[in-house]
Amino acid sequence: MNGVQYIGEQIGWQYAGNSFVFLSFVAAIFSFICYVISASGNELEGDNWKKMGKIYFRIHSVAVIGIMTTLFCMIFKHLYQYHYVWEYSNDAMPRRYTLACFWGGQEGSFLLWTFWQVVLGNVLIRTSGKWQSPVMMTIALAQAFLASMLLGFHFKGITIGSNPFMLLRDIPGFAGSPFVSMPDYASKLAPTAQGLNPLLQNYWMTIHPPTLFLGFASTIVPFAYAIAGLWKKKYGDWQVEALPWTFFGIMILGTGILMGGAWAYESLSFGGFWAWDPVENASLIPWLTFVGTGHMLIVYKSRKNSALSTFLFPMITYILVLYSTFLTRSGILGNTSVHAFTDLGMSGQLLLYLVFFILLSIVLVVINWKRIPRDKQEEALWSREFWMLLGSLVLLMSCAQIIISTSIPVTSKIAGWLHRIQPLFGDFLEKIHNQAPPVDKIGFYNKWQIPFAILILLILSFGLYFKFKDTDMKQLWKQIRLPFVVSLIFSVASAYFLKETNWFYIILLGMSWFAVCANFYYWVKNKKANFWKAGAPLAHTGFGLILMGALISTSKEEIISVNTSKKSVESMGKNYSDATNILLTQGDTLRMGDYFVTYTGKEQKGKDILYSIEYMAKDSQTHKYSQLFTLHPLIQLNPQMGNVAEPSTKHFLSRDIYTQITFADLSDSKAINPNTNFTQPKTQTISVGDTMFSSNGIIVLTGLDTHPDTAKYHLKQGDIGVGAMLKVTDINNKVYTAEPIYIISNNMVQTIDADLPQLGLKFTFPKIDPETHKVDIAISESKNTARDFVVMKATVFHYIIVLWLGCVIMVIGTTLAIRQRIIKNREAKKEAQPA
Amino acid sequence: MKKTHIIAILVIAIAFGVILTSLSNNSTYASFKEATGSPNHTYHVVGKLDRSKPFSYDPHVNANLFTFYMIDKDGSERKVNLNRPKPDDFEKSDQLVVIGTAQGTDGFDAADVLMKCPSKYTADSISTVKQSSM
Numbered sequence: 022m023n024g025v026q027y028i029g030e031q032i033g034w035q036y037a038g039n040s041f042v043f044l045s046f047v048a049a050i051f052s053f054i055c056y057v058i059s060a061s062g063n064e065l066e067g068d069n070w071k072k073m074g075k076i077y078f079r080i081h082s083v084a085v086i087g088i089m090t091t092l093f094c095m096i097f098k099h100l101y102q103y104h105y106v107w108e109y110s111n112d113a114m115p116r117r118y119t120l121a122c123f124w125g126g127q128e129g130s131f132l133l134w135t136f137w138q139v140v141l142g143n144v145l146i147r148t149s150g151k152w153q154s155p156v157m158m159t160i161a162l163a164q165a166f167l168a169s170m171l172l173g174f175h176f177k178g179i180t181i182g183s184n185p186f187m188l189l190r191d192i193p194g195f196a197g198s199p200f201v202s203m204p205d206y207a208s209k210l211a212p213t214a215q216g217l218n219p220l221l222q223n224y225w226m227t228i229h230p231p232t233l234f235l236g237f238a239s240t241i242v243p244f245a246y247a248i249a250g251l252w253k254k255k256y257g258d259w260q261v262e263a264l265p266w267t268f269f270g271i272m273i274l275g276t277g278i279l280m281g282g283a284w285a286y287e288s289l290s291f292g293g294f295w296a297w298d299p300v301e302n303a304s305l306i307p308w309l310t311f312v313g314t315g316h317m318l319i320v321y322k323s324r325k326n327s328a329l330s331t332f333l334f335p336m337i338t339y340i341l342v343l344y345s346t347f348l349t350r351s352g353i354l355g356n357t358s359v360h361a362f363t364d365l366g367m368s369g370q371l372l373l374y375l376v377f378f379i380l381l382s383i384v385l386v387v388i389n390w391k392r393i394p395r396d397k398q399e400e401a402l403w404s405r406e407f408w409m410l411l412g413s414l415v416l417l418m419s420c421a422q423i424i425i426s427t428s429i430p431v432t433s434k435i436a437g438w439l440h441r442i443q444p445l446f447g448d449f450l451e452k453i454h455n456q457a458p459p460v461d462k463i464g465f466y467n468k469w470q471i472p473f474a475i476l477i478l479l480i481l482s483f484g485l486y487f488k489f490k491d492t493d494m495k496q497l498w499k500q501i502r503l504p505f506v507v508s509l510i511f512s513v514a515s516a517y518f519l520k521e522t523n524w525f526y527i528i529l530l531g532m533s534w535f536a537v538c539a540n541f542y543y544w545v546k547n548k549k550a551n552f553w554k555a556g557a558p559l560a561h562t563g564f565g566l567i568l569m570g571a572l573i574s575t576s577k578e579e580i581i582s583v584n585t586s587k588k589s590v591e592s593m594g595k596n597y598s599d600a601t602n603i604l605l606t607q608g609d610t611l612r613m614g615d616y617f618v619t620y621t622g623k624e625q626k627g628k629d630i631l632y633s634i635e636y637m638a639k640d641s642q643t644h645k646y647s648q649l650f651t652l653h654p655l656i657q658l659n660p661q662m663g664n665v666a667e668p669s670t671k672h673f674l675s676r677d678i679y680t681q682i683t684f685a686d687l688s689d690s691k692a693i694n695p696n697t698n699f700t701q702p703k704t705q706t707i708s709v710g711d712t713m714f715s716s717n718g719i720i721v722l723t724g725l726d727t728h729p730d731t732a733k734y735h736l737k738q739g740d741i742g743v744g745a746m747l748k749v750t751d752i753n754n755k756v757y758t759a760e761p762i763y764i765i766s767n768n769m770v771q772t773i774d775a776d777l778p779q780l781g782l783k784f785t786f787p788k789i790d791p792e793t794h795k796v797d798i799a800i801s802e803s804k805n806t807a808r809d810f811v812v813m814k815a816t817v818f819h820y821i822i823v824l825w826l827g828c829v830i831m832v833i834g835t836t837l838a839i840r841q842r843i844i845k846n847r848e849a850k851k852e853a854q855p856a
Numbered sequence: 857m858k859k860t861h862i863i864a865i866l867v868i869a870i871a872f873g874v875i876l877t878s879l880s881n882n883s884t885y886a887s888f889k890e891a892t893g894s895p896n897h898t899y900h901v902v903g904k905l906d907r908s909k910p911f912s913y914d915p916h917v918n919a920n921l922f923t924f925y926m927i928d929k930d931g932s933e934r935k936v937n938l939n940r941p942k943p944d945d946f947e948k949s950d951q952l953v954v955i956g957t958a959q960g961t962d963g964f965d966a967a968d969v970l971m972k973c974p975s976k977y978t979a980d981s982i983s984t985v986k987q988s989s990m
Contacts, residue, residue: 399859407859414867422874433885455884457900460955460967469874602941604919663945684915684941812919812941 029207030102030188038091038186042171045084045135049165052077056158060252071154075146078161081168082139088171089123089132092185096122101210104192105129105185111216113628118217121226125217127350127367128171128185133230135167137238145242152262155249156242163241166374170367183367219628219657219665225284229277233304236274237342240307242266243314244339247332251385256393260321260331261849265842267315267335272835274308279567279828290666290681292816293578294824295571297466299354299458302427303345309420310338313413320406323489327410328394334413336382341424343375353430403494405487412480419473426466429456467575471525474568478532481561482539485547500546501539508538519577519819526576533572536565556838563831570824581614582815602683607809608751608779609717610637610646616678617646620811629655629667630687632811634680636671645754652680654813656687677818684812699783702799706790715800718757718780721748722798729762734773740766745786745796749777761786761798781808883955888928891958901954901964903928905946913942926952926964934964943971 055074062070092105096119101107109125110118124130142160149156173184189210190201200206217226246263250256281301286294295301314334321331348354351368386393400407436453439446459465482504486497512531521527544550544558582603605611605620612618621633631653637646652669659665668681705713713720726744729736736742744760751757759775761784775784781803788797886899903926905911911924922942927933936954949971956966 402859411863414863418867418870418874421871425875452884455886457883457885457955460883460898600920602919604915663948666944684913684919684944810915812915 025202025204027207028205031100031207032188034091034095034100034103035186035188038088038095039184041084041087041091042168042173042184042186045081045088046165046168046172048077048081048084049161049168052081053158053161053165056154056161059154060158060249074154074157074161078142078146078157078164081161081164082143085132085135085139085168089136092129092132093119093123095186099211099214100207101214102188102190102207103185104187104189107189107210107214109215109217111214112211114216114222117224118222118226121221121223122217124230125221125226126185128183130230130234131167131170132185133234134238135164137231137235138164138167138241141238141242145245149262152246152249152259155252156245158252159245159248160241166377170370181370219659220289222657223284223288225280225288229280229284232273232280233277236270236277237307237346239266239270239273240311240335240339240342242270243318243335247335248381248385251332251389254389254392256328256332256389257321257325260318261846263335264315264318264322265839265846267311267318268835268839268842271308271311271315272832272839274304274311275835276828276832278304278308283825286679286821287670288667290668290683292679292681292814293463293575293818294821295463297462299427300349302423302466303348306345306420306423306427307338307341309416309423310334310341313416314338316409316413320409324400324406325394326396326400326406328396330410330413332386332393336386337417340375340379340382341420343371343378344424347371347375348427348431353434401491403487403492403497405484405489405492408480408484408487412477412484415473415476415480419470419477422469422473423466426459426469429458432456463575471529475525475529475532478529478536478565478568481564482532482536484561485540485543485558504538504542505535507542508534511538519573521576523576526572529572530569533565533569537562537569540565553837554841556834556841559834560831560838561834563827563829563834566823566827566830568827570821570827574818574821574824577819579614579817579819580814581616581817582813583613602812602814604810604812605634608781613815614817616649618815620809620813621651623809628658630658630685631655632682632685632813634669634811634813636678652678654680654682656682656685658687672822674822675820677821679816679818681814681816682811683814686810699801699803702783702785702801704787704797704799706788706795706797708793708795713798713800715749715780715782715802717802718749718751718782720798720800721750722746722796723748725794725796726760729760734762734764736764737766740764743786743789745784745798747775747784747798749780749782751780759784763787763789763796887930888932888934888958888964889930891964892961893958895958898955898957898967901926901928903952903954905949905952906933911942911946915941922946926954934958934962936964936966936969938966938969940968943969946971 052074055070055077059068059070059074095103095106096110099106099110099112101111105126105128106122109129110122114122122129124133138160142157142164145156145160146153170182171184172182173187174181189195190198190206195201200209203209243263243266246259246266250259278301281304282294285291285296285301291298314331317327317330317334320327347368351371353368400410433454433456436450436456440450440454483497483501486492486501508531511534512527515534516527516530519530521530540558540561544555544562548554548558580601583600603611603613605618607620607622610617610619615638617637617639619635619637621635623630623632625631632655634652634654636649636652638649639646650671652671654669655667657665657667664687666682668679670680671678707713707722709722709724711722713722722745724746726746729742729744731740731742734742742762742764744762747759747761749757749759757777757779759777759782761775762773763786764771764773770787772785772787776782777784783801783803785799785801786796787799790796883898883900886901888901888903891897891899891901906925906927909925911922913922919941920939922938922940924936924938924946925933926936936956937959938954939956951972953970953972954964954966955968955970956964959965
């Protein structure tokens with residue numbers, strides 16, 4: 022403090038917020054301690070501790086709600102003296118993004134995660150019965166870790182957590198700023214507030230993070246049950262309880278990931294729905310093992326087999342969630358991802374969180390290793406459990422490949438560190454240290470993941486036809502014959518129709534058809550097409566459709582904005598093969614794929630500059646253009662964060678046309694003197710009815726006007742004026758007229774130019790031959806710079822609708838499966854009670 | 857031998873294959889000098905934009921070519937030809953990573969560039985924001 026008395030600061034919010042943060046942390050620790058004691062003692066003794074643990078968890082819950090309410094009110098009331106509010110919101114932003122501001126920063130997104138675990142914890146307190154203490158102890162511990170991320174506690178140079186209730190003037194970076202010495206600064210901060218990154222000012226930002234974080238949070242439930250099982254040495258009772266939770270999490274996390282894809286596709290300039298960006302990968306990795314978890318739990322529930330896997334899969338999943346969090350928030354991806362968070366000094370804490378849960382899992386598994394029941398007999402080759410295990414292992418391997426490649430910045434850092442501290446394996450470590458992420462990410466990951474995708478689809482096509490324990494294979498072949506033949510026909514037809522030539526793609530296409538047909542047929546035949554029993558087959562059908570849509574739209578992705586005027590490209594050599602961006606000058610029409618595309622103009626709406634890109638068709642007989650649709654890709658101006666381009670897409674059933682501005686001259690083009698930007702005039706001598714050509718139009722001299730408007734052209738008495746009536750037709754068949762004037766005044770020749778600014782043409786009429794009536798017309802063309810232009814990229818995605826359809830079907834299927842599981846669990850409990 | 861053992865061996869074998877090929881397949885970080893040494897290999901080069909030299913982008917000539925000069929960590933400089941339109945806010949970038957191959961002794965053909973913009977927290981940028989608005 023520097024002795025300044027500040028006016029108008031609302032310090033109360035900070036006290037409230039910090040009290041809630043502290044309370045939430047302490048209550049979570051107390052709750053954890055009580056639950057641990059309860060879980061370690063016998064049933065009777067544990068009861069009081071359990072009650073205490075519950076009360077502390079409730080207090081913790083209230084405190085978390087308190088933190089959120091405080092932060093929300095601060096944003097809503099625009100209290101810019103607080104750093105978080107100043108950083109992520111401003112006055113200009115619409116109210117509907119208040120929530121988006123809330124989780125726009127790291128602290129807010131940790132709060133969101135904490136909040137969902139509070140919700141899950143409170144539901145578990147009600148529903149988990151005798152498992153309450155051992156399950157809740159893990160959740161309370163995780164809550165304590167998460168709450169510590171908000172502490173903002175400084176101790177001997179170590180910072181614990183990043184506090185969202187810091188005043189702007191207390192942030193070290195602002196210490197020397199002039200506002201710190203102004204008593205009334207609080208009321209003057211509004212214009213300087215940073216505001217939410219324009220990338221995030223989007224309705225997806227209000228729904229995507231909550232969904233994703235609920236998905237992440239739900240991975241703790243099977244994990245907590247697995248830990249509880251080991252802690253209580255009850256290795257076989259928890260799986261049934263954790264099963265519906267796991268599929269709930271799979272559904273929510275899957276929805277969250279796909280929402281991220283839809284967001285990227287609709288409004289981020291990634292050029293597609295999935296770019297294999299490290300941050301996207303970080304969310305996909307735990308989902309894959311989560312799906313494995315769910316299926317291993319089913320195996321255990323049905324056959325009491327593979328107990329060890331039911332412990333390992335949830336542990337791996339939860340640890341991967343923590344690892345993903347570390348990857349995206351420690352700043353380690355800095356050079357490799359477009360949208361990772363920057364380090365807020367929490368990487369040490371995150372690492373501690375991660376290492377702690379890894380060690381906890383390892384120690385508990387090792388202690389119990391001998392006692393975890395092993396399978397007395399091997400699974401039969403043709404049993405459902407065997408194929409579920411196999412499928413889960415394939416998912417695990419696919420996941421491993423993504424982890425290894427996404428972790429290159431991490432392994433590079435570790436290798437560099439090892440290299441410095443010890444002399445062994447010098448060359449190898451050096452090599453690992455210099456590793457860079459794949460150059461062509463999409464190509465690289467697709468190549469690796471396609472074989473895994475083929476295997477997974479194969480397994481889930483047959484999966485449901487296998488019976489638990491053992492299957493009558495004759496029966497199976499008989500049942501699957503029809504879907505197999507149907508999918509074979511579809512595959513051949515679609516591969517032929519799409520002109521697929523890559524064998525990997527063709528096999529993947531065939532497998533996805535097989536998965537769709539086999540699972541759909543299973544539902545019709547074995548579940549009598551009962552909607553409520555559609556769960557698993559429908560979810561599998563959806564998954565098949567997702568991969569089919571992804572495959573077709575990716576492999577047949579067609580960039581139509583290719584430079585067709587070969588002049589510039591050929592001279593550049595082979596290294597400049599990427600000619601996917603094209604210059605489109607205002608008014609010009611270029612052919613792109615089946616379309617003829619014109620840039621007609623731009624307009625500014627608030628911060629957005631909207632470009633009108635008109636797509637037209639050309640009639641082959643009449644050569645006339647007809648307008649099909651207009652897209653409005655935009656560039657959002659943001660001097661603080663950098664401008665952002667947002668694509669615009671036209672959706673059809675069979676194709677999407679995706680258009681994105683990759684470069685636009687944002688300087689004011691009107692400021693340039695138009696006269697200096699014209700080409701040297703080209704003079705031609707013509708008669709009435711003759712035609713001339715400019716680069717963008719056809720010019721016809723329709724006649725000579727011997728009595729031009731004297732007032733308009735300021736002609737004096739005695740002046741002789743002649744106008745050349747020109748009809749100009751542009752390439753879109755639009756007609757313009759222009760009339761340059763030739764004047765003889767006092768025996769001197771004067772000219773008055775005629776401009777056609779729309780086409781960038783200027784006409785001069787310098788000479789007339791009185792005998793032949795031939796006239797000279799000089800045409801100057803504006804150099805292109807004077808006309809506005811954009812550099813754009815246009816891509817056609819074929820049948821991407823199949824992907825979105827698959828998403829919806831998978832979500833519905835998984836929801837139905839959860840419903841079935843819950844009903845079955847209830848029935849089982851009812852049956853067990855009377856006995 | 858049990859089936860599970862066979863599967864375990866297969867899984868381990870595939871996992872090893874995946875790891876080894878992932879490690880050998882990737883591009884590596886290098887300096888301009890190393891890149892010039894093996895012009896057929898794709899490298900990531902980290903460096904800074906040379907602000908004393910001009911950068912040029914003329915979409916009328918080629919919308920897919922942007923050239924600038926970059927100095928790598930060892931201090932050597934190359935003219936970089938980026939096969940992309942000029943990225944927005946390129947001028948503000950602090951650190952650059954160019955991905956591509958060397959071209960001759962003084963050029964570098966980049967397929968892509970990653971930019972790191974200076975942190976918003978530098979005291980400099982904040983005091984200018986403050987002063988201009990108060």
